[in-house]
Amino acid sequence: MVEIYDAHEQGEVVKKWLQENGAAIVIGIVVAFGGLFGFKQWQSWQASKQQEAYAEFNVMSELLSASQLDAAMDNFQNLQDQHADSPYASLAALQMGRARVEASQPDLAINQYRFVMDEGRPTALKTVARLRLARLLLAQDKAEEALSLIENAPETEGFVAGFAEVRGDILKTLGRSEDAVTAYQEALDSLEPGVGDRATLVLKLEALGVVPDEEGAA
Incomplete structure (x- = not known):
């Protein structure tokens, strides 16, 4: 059931509610403005x-x-x-x-x-x-410690080619030539046009007996 109040009754309800909750409202307003002021101070301090x-x-x-x-x-x-x-x-x-x-x-x-x-x-x-x-x-x-760092990297986005090239360098040093070729090829394939040192990667592959085609595929 919906209760309908006349203007006087509504006024009394509002006054009673304010009497019971007025202090809390005032405190809330103070806290809110204080928090805002504090936040601005904090922003200024951070800057x-x-x-x-x-x-x-x-x-x-x-x-x-x-x-x-x-x-x-x-x-x-x-x-x-x-x-x-x-x-x-x-x-x-x-x-x-x-x-x-x-x-x-x-x-x-x-x-x-x-x-x-x-x-x-x-x-x-x-x-x-x-x-x-x-x-x-x-x-x-x-080399082993370096390889562990590369292989356990939690994030390589934006650096895929760089990580693959270093992995290739490490694997080559460890005598794992076939794995090094795979890593260098991954680095080459990950390069965007005009980005990175493609020529160096090609030379590294050629030094391992692999000649990439024009698109970088070994």
Whole structure:
């Protein structure tokens, strides 16, 4: 049954409801506006943190470009200590890893690549770090360890050709020529027109006695 109230009765019902729930409404409004204000403050704080991280990253990049590795370490350390959850920290670790390789300090580079592979963001940077680490391990005669990294990659989207090529390099080093051919062919087939170093893959296949056709099929 639907109850029908006249204007007076409806007014009394509303007053009674407000008396019983008015305090809760006021508190709710305060919380809502407080939450909104807090969220805006949080957004502002986040933006400020990202700007700080970018500034540190930019200075570090410029110092590395000028071959001032020691000087760049201060900015790099600030990123690691104060902005570890920022993508700039991951980008910085990748850059520092490459700088360490160029400075003939591969062990230090490995640490940077492992950090990004385990903790980096976004996910694509983890994939890049894994690929670089595999190449570095192979260069250090750690082919089995490098192969494990490649084969256990959780994500290779966008890097299929790169992973297949490195797998081929590793398998060739391990003396598994037929498997290396398969990997190089996969890399070649995965390349989009105008993307990647097709000529190098062709040379690697030819070195194993395989001549791809014009479309990249062995």
